[in-house]
Amino acid sequence: MSTVKSQIGFAPIHLSNYERDLVRTVRTFARTREFPPSGDSPTRGGFDRDFSIELSAHGWVGMTIPAEYGGSARSGVERCLVISELLAAGAPLGAHWTADRQTAPSLMLNGPESLRRALLPEIASGRCLMAGGFSEPDSGSDLASVRTRARRVEGGWSITGRKIWTTDAHRADYIEVLCRTSDSERKHEGLSLIVVPMDAEGIQVNPIESMDGERHFNEVVLDEVFAREDWLIGEEGSGWKQLTAELALERSGPERYLTTFPLFESFVRSRSLAAGSNEAHPLIGRIIAQQIGLREMSLSIARQVDLGGSPVAEAAMAKDLGTELEQLLVDQLWAFRDETLEPAPEADRLREFLDINRLRSAVFTTAGGTNEVLRLLVGRQLDQWAKTRKDWVLRSPLAETVFEFANGILDADPAARSAPRGELDPASARLLDVLREGGFLGVSVPEAFGGGGGSYQDALDVVAGAAYAGLSTPIIEGSVLAGFLLEQGAQAFSWDSGLAVYADSDVTAEVVDGDIVLSGRINTLRWAEFASTVVIPFELDGATRIATVDVADLSLERLPADIAGEPVHAVRLHNVLPKTVGECESNLAALTAELGRRAALARAVAMAAVLQRCAEMTIDYAAQRRQFGKPIAHFQAVQTHLTRLASEAQRVAVVVDAARKDAEEGGHLPFGPVAAAKVLTGDAAIGAARTAHQVHGAIGVTMEYLLQRFSRRLWAWSLVDGTSEEYARLLGRRACASELGAWKLITSTEGGVEND
Ligand SMILES: Cc1cc2nc3c(=O)[nH]c(=O)nc-3n(C[C@H](O)[C@H](O)[C@H](O)COP(=O)(O)OP(=O)(O)OC[C@H]3O[C@@H](n4cnc5c(N)ncnc54)[C@H](O)[C@@H]3O)c2cc1C
Structure with a gap:
């Protein structure tokens, strides 16, 4: 990777x-x-x-x-x-x-070095209490405007000024003082950080009571306080850079x-x-x-x-x-x-x-x-972020290839962008043909079972590549779920010439005249229009089995395509004779749970790619679009929208990565990070689509402009393979079920400790 x-x-x-x-x-x-x-x-x-x-x-x-x-x-x-x-x-x-x-x-x-020798052992012993003397009465957010001064005196510095909100100054052993040691045209220059013992002459600490009645912070008045020459941290005048690095540690x-x-x-x-x-x-x-x-x-x-x-x-x-x-x-x-x-x-x-x-x-x-x-x-840093994040989605040649295919379809024929409500998205239908011709439909199915011989990760890359271009594929319903089931049931399928799909259903089986027949209803069968086979797991006589049913043997009820333009059908089965039935060792509940996790993560990967693209498009648009004589990105209100959009996309990306790295290990997907990825993508989807449209103004709602392909997918997919509400409920229930339940779930990624 x-x-x-x-x-x-x-x-x-x-x-x-x-x-x-x-x-x-x-x-x-x-x-x-x-x-x-x-x-x-x-x-x-x-x-x-x-x-x-x-x-x-x-x-x-x-x-x-x-x-x-x-x-x-x-x-x-x-x-x-x-x-x-x-x-x-x-x-x-x-x-x-x-x-x-x-x-x-x-x-x-x-x-x-002298300061290292003096302070580091004391810090390591747990006996050093340091206060941070940065803020001043007139310097809050604009910290570089501090007025506390240090002037050179023999053997060191003499510091005069007033610090405020200094946490623990009343019980601290030392204070780090941000002060001006030289004048400069640029206010970020000429600042230094100097360490001063709190018992130095000239320091007065005045407590400030906070609204909870506690005395966490203080005013610190420094009046001609002597500080040793060699207790200035780093070089004189480089205080701003050092403080920024320190604050990064404080913030993260x-x-x-x-x-x-x-x-x-x-x-x-x-x-x-x-x-x-x-x-x-x-x-x-x-x-x-x-x-x-x-x-x-x-x-x-x-x-x-x-x-x-x-x-x-x-x-x-x-x-x-x-x-x-x-x-x-x-x-x-x-x-x-x-x-x-x-x-x-x-x-x-x-x-x-x-x-x-x-x-x-x-x-x-x-x-x-x-x-x-x-x-x-x-x-x-948003412009730069938007330019480089593509690498995160298109992380493999496979993802890149699928993206190029999908993008090529939209580029070659602008009419393919149009997907009226309730109708099938023509661009996604064309991509399906391309994927079939390229042998990608069964990408994650082992060659021994008729597939492309790739992994679950490869399937995720195909899903992401297509989604990042604003197109849909049946890879989740097909290779990821049906392919996995067929493998479990040791059944081969010719993915080069057909498509098999899975849907969660309440189908039951019984034996009639010596044959197994299936009855029940599948309320939402996605992509069946393009499929030759539906794969259905069921339980009979305590054993789990995997059936394949010819689509031709089913009476499909066509529903309006969803708002992403993906085909949806409902199916009623009455004593349908499967084409094949395979046996599976897993118990049905465990198998269904694993399928749910595989689907949820794959959907989260697709949505994360779309969120990423939405954020990139919006940042790019705000940099180009000018109003009131400047790019709209220069207005702070718009910049806040952009930052939030990028932060949401980034948070989702981090959790998706956490779940994917567990998947890399192979085998069982852990519930915690997968559920978190589904919750976060689902929750971010609605707000991100809203923000992206807000920043785009009128152009964003036209069929011609690509944003609609992304927002429609975010809305549609937030309801597929489990909603964020359902996954949040499951996570919450698990947390409540055991001692330390919440903390165990939070630390349950491979990057953590407790895998469930
Ligand atoms: C519990 C606590 C402990 C603290 N401990 C320490 C400590 O140990 N040492 C220390 O040095 N300081 C400490 N501080 C101070 C803290 O760092 C400051 O409160 C903070 O930097 C903000 O400064 P301010 O309170 O003066 O708010 P201001 O800077 O006056 O801001 C007021 C409001 O204006 C907004 N604002 C300001 N500038 C802009 C801008 N350019 N664009 C948009 N909005 C803006 C702010 O976001 C804020 O909402 C502490 C504060 C608290 C609450």
Whole structure:
């Protein structure tokens, strides 16, 4: 498979055995402790210096610090895994947080050596509390406008200024101060980061009470405070670059979606206990689906940092999506606060979590850089992103070839773009002929069974290539499902000359005059118009069997084509004699579940390709279309649309990749990531189509313009192979069914630990 190149990129993560073991060890450690709900620290659990020191003894503080400075010399990914387990359990990490997350990596990267020697061992011991002195009363989002100054004095610097919102300054050992060390025409130049001990003369800390009554942050007044020459991080004047890199670490960590996790887990537990609480399952499932995506994003960013990258835009995207989820989570669970629940201690705990997080939730999208400003950051790279993301969809020569075929059909005949409502899409019908001639119809079926000898992944690439061009194929109903069933029933089929399709049905079998006959109804049989055979699994006398039925032996009832222009029929079977019947070893329920997962992932892959194309088209259009004398992309309202569209497409891509990498391993597809991919694509589809049309204005709704081919597919496919609501309900139900159910599902990708 080709590598995915992109300006904003999230490469899939594969965990090593060591990393998986590490997760198990930390999980056992964290889950055997009881951490009370804490309002002490808004974004990193509670605050407990002794606990930080205890974690250090396990090697879980200063994990990325080299051994020569007292650290454990582990990777950022390992740190991310450890932190995730601890945050999910509600462990108090506030006492070592900033030093461990930001200061240590910055010192390792920029030096100087004297400061490394002085601080890194202390950080690794869990005993160093660092405050971040960046914001000022008049410098919030526009951080480069800070006015705190450092002037050279003998042996160092003298710093004067006022910092505000400085978390933990009242109990910190040191503060990193962003200050101006020289003047420059450009405000981002001439800034430096200097470390100052909090007990230095001239520092005054004034507490600020936040609306929950806690004292997390402070005003810090610096009056001629002396700082050592060699405690300036890196080079003088390079503070902005260093700070941006530090903030990327601050923004992309698991705390950006896991701060509210203990609340969520308490809610899930309460649903497990409450009778008749099924109505919350879809809500729980949707939250889990998003958390799976965010976990993948944050691990991927950590890996990029390990490889020496500076994924600033990726971090901004992850923080935007993560903190928005955290806020939404609190908003949605809040409605359950005053419900009467048994047992009382669990209900009380949930209520306490809700109150704490309700009051905190106002800061999620502000601290660490506001989401509006982060979107501007992402927005600057959107053009480049749109140009390079094609590689993600067309990742193999097969996907590329199918895309070229499909695109060629639309290019050669503009009339083929037209697909009036209820009628068959002519371009997709032509593509079907091309695929048949090219021998692609049975792409994932082994040659021994008459197919192309490719894999499930190959079928996904064909589906994606066609979808990215705005065309449909029967590859899911055919090769992916019918082909798989025929293989299970050890039946060959001539895919070069025919098409076999599968549809979920309630067909039953009985033996009449010594022959097996089938009866029942298939409500939605897709692509039967082009098929020679329908494949039907059934159970008889406790054994699973796979039947093939000639389409000619069925009376098909033609329904209007769906809004993507795909043919749909209904079929009633009454004592129909199958052409062949094969035996299958699996039990029917397990087989049907596997078929469901294969179909759901394939549909998600198709929809992810369409979402990607929608985002690219829209970004491109907004860069070309001029109104009021400039491209509409230059208006902030439009740019927000574009950024959200790209973020949604990217989140979907990450989860689809997570599910695909599990499929790469072969065999059984795990439920968690597949369900998450279906939930996220289904949910993103409607909003993405709406946004894409909004940005395109009138041109977007014409038959001639290609956007309609994508939005129609998003709408139509959001109802096929399971809706997002159905999959969210299933995810939610599973989460409620066992202890740690939600967390196990979130970590259930191959990049995680617990496969179900
Ligand atoms: C709990 C908490 C802890 C914090 N801890 C620290 C800390 O330890 N150290 C530290 O230095 N700072 C800290 N901060 C400060 C934080 O970084 C700032 O609050 C943040 O950068 C935003 O600045 P501001 O609050 O002044 O809002 P402003 O910048 O005034 O923004 C107000 C509103 O205007 C919007 N806005 C501003 N500019 C633009 C633009 N160009 N386009 C679109 N919208 C815009 C913003 O998105 C926001 O909605 C903390 C804040 C909180 C809430």
